[in-house]
Amino acid sequence: MSGSIAVIGGGVIGLAVARRAAQDGWSVTVHRTQEHGASWVAGGMLAPHSEGWPGxxxxxxxxxxxxxxWHAGFLDGLPAEVVTAHESLVVAVDRADVADLKTVANWLSEQGHPVTMTTAAREIEPLLAQGIRHGFTADTELAVDNRALVSALEQACTDLGVRWAPPVTDLAAVDADVRVIANGIDAPALWPGLAVHPVKGEVLRLRWRKGCMPLPRRVVRARVHGRPVYLVPRGDGVVVGATQYEHGRDTAPVVRGVRDLLDDACAVMPALGEYELAECAAGLRPMSPDGLPLVGRLDERTLAATGHGRNGFLLAPWTAERIAGELAGLRGTT
Amino acid sequence: MSGSIAVIGGGVIGLAVARRAAQDGWSVTVHRTQEHGASWVAGGMLAPHSEGWPGxxxxxxxxxxxxxxWHAGFLDGLPAEVVTAHESLVVAVDRADVADLKTVANWLSEQGHPVTMTTAAREIEPLLAQGIRHGFTADTELAVDNRALVSALEQACTDLGVRWAPPVTDLAAVDADVRVIANGIDAPALWPGLAVHPVKGEVLRLRWRKGCMPLPRRVVRARVHGRPVYLVPRGDGVVVGATQYEHGRDTAPVVRGVRDLLDDACAVMPALGEYELAECAAGLRPMSPDGLPLVGRLDERTLAATGHGRNGFLLAPWTAERIAGELAGLRGTT
Incomplete structure (x- = not known):
């Protein structure tokens, strides 16, 4: 027989954990704020190859x-349109960028996960700027519409009987059998010492307009004179991200960051210049010291599921499985 | 004895006309939409010298x-804080820009309105980028917070007994003694053939943040490699404008326009890079063929007050006086 779980955090991690636990028969309550968190701003790339780096x-x-x-079950029961791309193309602009690209490609190969290099990137993606030639494709990577996915997971949770509750400021006030701390950068407020700190990132949303070139159909990532930028298709436009710097809990999109993203996006795909600039936002990624998520047991009735950095969406299924495993272990003891 | 007036349009022109007419004892109704028009987006510069050009x-x-x-009565009864600057500084970036600057300055001098040239613009405005030297000051020009001014005029109208009504789609349905068409680009829908067409302009609102350099205290206008840009102080930041191109009734802020404004603003005042990009918008200026406003009598009970182009705020008092004069003439006949 299963007991009760309080999942603290209603972003993609909390929702993925809640859905999985509810499927396993736990009685689940999700404690969440009404404020937008990192899941609202995220690009929604599921891109382990593209994010790869030696070490x-x-x-x-x-x-x-x-x-x-993601490919084997996580999307079951969710609307097909939450997936907005089924491939990534990673390209380089200048020679130093090409060198970085080759470094990543060689390393992926050494790790046993080769990618397909090309020197004719524009044949794959004709919207790329002239002069961009070098790239590689990662043909199992996906992109999801982050907001649509969060909505779909909320609906799935509701359908499974998950209950919704206000946010929690004190773990002691939560009387569920098990508590899962999944509230991103706010985790240390509940569990002092948890090594998660906010890393800010500006993200833009561009909207297709009549007369514009057609939407790209794959994720395009690039290095532009050393700066990374990504272009992620949506049903109605393109998400452009992301800057990355530490500035406390500041979520104001700053002129400098927006300029860099617009410049780099247009350097990679000039046709984006005619899109509407529909939204500028900034999110706070919950970063851990070593870049690995903090997912596991904190004490006999408390689990952590935070510290996912840039990869909250990618790692949501893995996290849900890990937490499910911990819960199965705890089940004997509660 | 005065009769009734319907002012169609609730932007700065309609409100200025309505207030003036109410002060003269007319019974005034303002017909307005709930949608934002050009007055919501405008920079709010009152800058005839800076806008000057030979011809x-x-x-x-x-x-x-x-x-x-503006200096002699129009601001009476309005909150002092609607005025956000009391001087303009017009500067040039490259040599061709300097040549343009001198052309304007010489022409203003010939017209009997000399401005003060400088080759030490940064001594006047230390926030200017290094390398910007040439400029002139226009020390009677003002800037107003466009939204605060519109609110203040609305309040003044209400205090004078002006009534508010829904927008009008057919002049024949308006039974006031006199109708004043003051609805900007929508004027031709009420009076076919009125030669007003929309000219789009992107305008950005930057918000000061903790740690930023202090706000500029005067309007700064510049030519940056031939492109005009203006920076207008507000209580909490700076308004950056404005692109200018014809694109029908499109009010989507477009990536290309936003990029140009951000690039030019930062070229003139690099410290703006640290401001928050708080808002991107686009307005539709009601432009006439010769650039002069269409203010006057259309028939025995219909007046026009539109076609103000970039200068709706500047020309609001002049327009209100002109319409007041027309109304005085009509008074004998109605």
């Missing part, structure tokens, strides 16, 4: 494991 | 006449 073998391994779960 | 002597003359009215 980050553990991130690659869990990212690939989680991407498999 | 536009008539615009200069009415602009200067209207600026005098």
């Amino acid at each position: 980050e073998a553990d991130q690659l391994a869990i990212g690939l494991e989680s991407l498999k779960l | 536009e002597a008539d615009q200069l003359a009415i602009g200067l006449e209207s600026l005098k009215l």
